[in-house]
Amino acid sequence: METIRKCAPTKAILIGEHFVVHGEKAIAMPAKPLNRAILQEKGKESSLRIIGKTGEAIFEAGGKTSGQKVLHSFGQIYFAILKRKGIKQHKGIAITLKYSGAPKGMGNSASLACAAAKALCGYFKIKPTNAELFSLVQLSEKIAHSNPSGIDAKTIVEGKAQVFQRGKGKKPARFQAIRINLPKECSFLAINSAKNKPPAKTSLLVEKFSRLVKSAEGKKATAEYRRIFTSFLREIKKKSPNPKTLGELMNENHSLLRAGGVSSASIEKAIAILARQPSVYGAKLTGAGGEGGAVLALASKKEEGNIRRALAKSGLKSYHL
Structure with a gap:
């Protein structure tokens, strides 16, 4: 067979x-x-x-x-x-x-x-x-x-x-x-914020964020995102990217997504745990977001084990990317 x-x-x-x-x-x-x-x-x-x-x-x-x-x-x-x-x-x-x-x-x-x-x-x-x-x-x-x-x-x-x-x-x-380059001392982690809750529907999240883009604040948010994107792309293509710069840009991107209503209590809880870890440079939702959405974090390789244990204590699974 x-x-x-x-x-x-x-x-x-x-x-x-x-x-x-x-x-x-x-x-x-x-x-x-x-x-x-x-x-x-x-x-x-x-x-x-x-x-x-x-x-x-x-x-x-x-x-x-x-x-x-x-x-x-x-x-x-x-x-x-x-x-x-x-x-x-x-x-x-x-x-x-x-x-x-x-x-x-x-x-x-x-x-x-x-x-x-x-x-x-x-x-x-x-x-x-x-x-x-x-x-x-x-x-x-x-x-x-x-x-x-x-x-x-x-x-x-x-x-x-x-x-x-x-x-x-x-x-x-x-x-x-x-070709992208991570800082040599860093890795990406993905965190599952679901904890057995049903995930939010992507179509509803897209519709919700569209309301921000079409609002009076939409042009300002889009212009801010373009700045973040340009800076992030330039940095991550460098031979030795600065982890603090990448992390700050990830945080800024997440702030825009949160303002657009596509974050959730579960995502914010995961990000709060990550923010308390000095070896995490930045974190943001990845994908559509919403309840049960994924979080992406830029973290120190040396401290990855401690970071993952801190997440696990709150019932959050994490994955090395």
Whole structure:
């Protein structure tokens, strides 16, 4: 019985969430929490079974789909590969998805889709280019998120940091792969603020932040963000970035996001704990935010263990990026 194991990184937005929806630039990087897909030959002939954390879905080569709706997006990858190869019959296969536990807002859906696409391509003897793999992941993302920007898929598929700007009208989104450098003595941590609470809906958070952008304070906030973005990009591209400068810019970015109403009590609690640690240079929400959202912190490598223990005492899980 053939078994194929594939993995894909998650992603973290370093700066620019929500502002990017309104045409501003953002920076994202691939992150170490890896999601995995394990493909095995088993099950009904000419079908794919996706086994997730809380259920499963079955896709038949003829086009029939059944099972948990949250997993239906993976069927788009399967059907696209069958069409490309002209396959109508094959041995039954199943893919078990192994979720890393990375917090909401770190591109888990795109990461799992990428791992599954790699496994399916491997099984059907396809060697996809990055562009082809990106297209497959986006097929899944369009079902999962309706109108995905592509930043998650691009960052995860290429495994490189990206400067991203959403397209306007018929103009496509713009991606630019960049090399970023962390201060040698620092690392990024991602913190899950959820503590078993249901996460806030991204669409509602986007709508809430849009009200700030459209308000009288919107132009001022956007101009301030542009200054923060320009300074952050310039600093993180240096050979030896200044951790205090990066941390201060992260804090300033978070203040704008908080003013836009997309932070939450759980995120602010995590940031308050981090602020009490002298070896944390800065922290901000990453992703959409809201209740149960993720926090990104720039911290000293030497003190990372102490920082993570302080978070754990309050029931907060953290991940080294």
